[in-house]
Amino acid sequence: MDTIITRFPPSPTGTLHIGGARTALFNWLYARKTNGKFILRIEDTDTARSTKESVDAILESLEWLGIDWDEGPYFQTERYPIYNEYIEKLVESGSAYYCSCTPDEVNAMREEAKARGLKPMYNGKCRQRKLTKSDNTVVRLKTPDSGVTIVKDIVKGDTAFQNSEMDDFIIQRSDGSAMYNLAVVIDDITMGINTIIRGDDHLINTPKQMLIYKALGADMPVFGHVPMVLGSDKSRLSKRHGAMSVGEYKILGFLPDAMINYLVRLGWSHGDQEFFEKDDLIEKFDLEHLGRSASMFDTDKLVSLNSKHIQNKTPEELAGPLLFHLKNLGIDAKNDAFTRGVIETLQPRSKTLVEMAKGAVFYYQDDVKFDEKAAKKFLKQDILDVLQKSADYIEGLETYTQESLEDVFKKIMAETDLKFGKIAQPLRVAITGTTVSPGIFEMLLALGKDKTVLRIKRAIQFISKSGLFQDKA
Numbered sequence: 001m002d003t004i005i006t007r008f009p010p011s012p013t014g015t016l017h018i019g020g021a022r023t024a025l026f027n028w029l030y031a032r033k034t035n036g037k038f039i040l041r042i043e044d045t046d047t048a049r050s051t052k053e054s055v056d057a058i059l060e061s062l063e064w065l066g067i068d069w070d071e072g073p074y075f076q077t078e079r080y081p082i083y084n085e086y087i088e089k090l091v092e093s094g095s096a097y098y099c100s101c102t103p104d105e106v107n108a109m110r111e112e113a114k115a116r117g118l119k120p121m122y123n124g125k126c127r128q129r130k131l132t133k134s135d136n137t138v139v140r141l142k143t144p145d146s147g148v149t150i151v152k153d154i155v156k157g158d159t160a161f162q163n164s165e166m167d168d169f170i171i172q173r174s175d176g177s178a179m180y181n182l183a184v185v186i187d188d189i190t191m192g193i194n195t196i197i198r199g200d201d202h203l204i205n206t207p208k209q210m211l212i213y214k215a216l217g218a219d220m221p222v223f224g225h226v227p228m229v230l231g232s233d234k235s236r237l238s239k240r241h242g243a244m245s246v247g248e249y250k251i252l253g254f255l256p257d258a259m260i261n262y263l264v265r266l267g268w269s270h271g272d273q274e275f276f277e278k279d280d281l282i283e284k285f286d287l288e289h290l291g292r293s294a295s296m297f298d299t300d301k302l303v304s305l306n307s308k309h310i311q312n313k314t315p316e317e318l319a320g321p322l323l324f325h326l327k328n329l330g331i332d333a334k335n336d337a338f339t340r341g342v343i344e345t346l347q348p349r350s351k352t353l354v355e356m357a358k359g360a361v362f363y364y365q366d367d368v369k370f371d372e373k374a375a376k377k378f379l380k381q382d383i384l385d386v387l388q389k390s391a392d393y394i395e396g397l398e399t400y401t402q403e404s405l406e407d408v409f410k411k412i413m414a415e416t417d418l419k420f421g422k423i424a425q426p427l428r429v430a431i432t433g434t435t436v437s438p439g440i441f442e443m444l445l446a447l448g449k450d451k452t453v454l455r456i457k458r459a460i461q462f463i464s465k466s467g468l469f470q471d472k473a
């Protein structure tokens, strides 16, 4: 079998959105699964709307997702000479011709066809005129007058298009620039692309593109047009359904592997399996199970998958992504044993990395900000004795382990006659500033002995000062 060569050809007129990422993923997975090639091509011929920022954003999002390419990025704007070479070939072989009809003339032809109850289109006037190139000529492809062009599609099955309804469409503008469909086909042919998976919004272009393949005598690639991604209300996914771009999901705290897992399930299935790691996907992906019906974007499902992927990673794997989110919160943390310990305490309770980062902030701020309500309830004069004992006993520990900490608690419980919760909760507020944190022992262990003692002492100071203040008042 020939090497499978797939491609992703985004137009750089915005960021990488969910639909585009899914198309890229399907093509990438198929290339990786078959040990084939995946080519990246930037379709930037719409110079008014294409920007360098969009190119950068698209490349960055693909890299973040881990979708790597074997060739490219190629830029269509750098390939005009290649397109022109093929256009000349088409003219020479008689498959295309120069046309000098003005827009007004073409409009008149359209009106005339409409009046006769036909599809409005160009009538082929210049077909036999044997014009040569000049400043006001375009190049049109000579399309068949009868018969059908059948798009054989591995997702949708066959779709037949009547050739009589396709006019001799323009493949080169009068300024010498190639039209979209021509450029795409020449790129796909010259890059050796043999498998094209794309959104079904492009299906209307496919018969035209097939006629160009035929005119050039080139092998037809395998086409698969996948249904669009819909929003929860079944309308086409748009901004009002929430975040649209992959970059936004990064900021919202999703793991790339969770995005990949979620995106692939928007239009592909493997029995009822929902959770996939990337390697597993590469092994199991196939074109046979691309879905025919549109899938709806469901944020809750994405969050639930994200949580599962967070649980399935090691603290080492989560450290990098977490540091990014901590930085967004103003915390300059390091990828070290301390951070890995912090992650261990938060991993089981985090659905997103933003949640994890917010929960991790207190670990990195010895200057604890006490939540007002929590401080009023738990950091009162009557707890000073407990806090003092905790600081002293913990400071005196030779080994700082779960067992030794449990012994400290037992000792204080015996000496004060207080229940565990009456000691643990004020201590939690003293150390984290709030009443919510990971389990007290895992949290104290992750924080380390020195920081723990330091923070208890600071809380003691805080209570003593506010006590003075209360006395004066």
Ligand code: GLU
Pocket (backbone or CB within 6 Å): 009, 010, 011, 043, 184, 197, 198, 199, 202
């Ligand atoms: N550039 C097109 C887009 O961004 C893709 C064209 C194709 O897949 O053939 O929608």
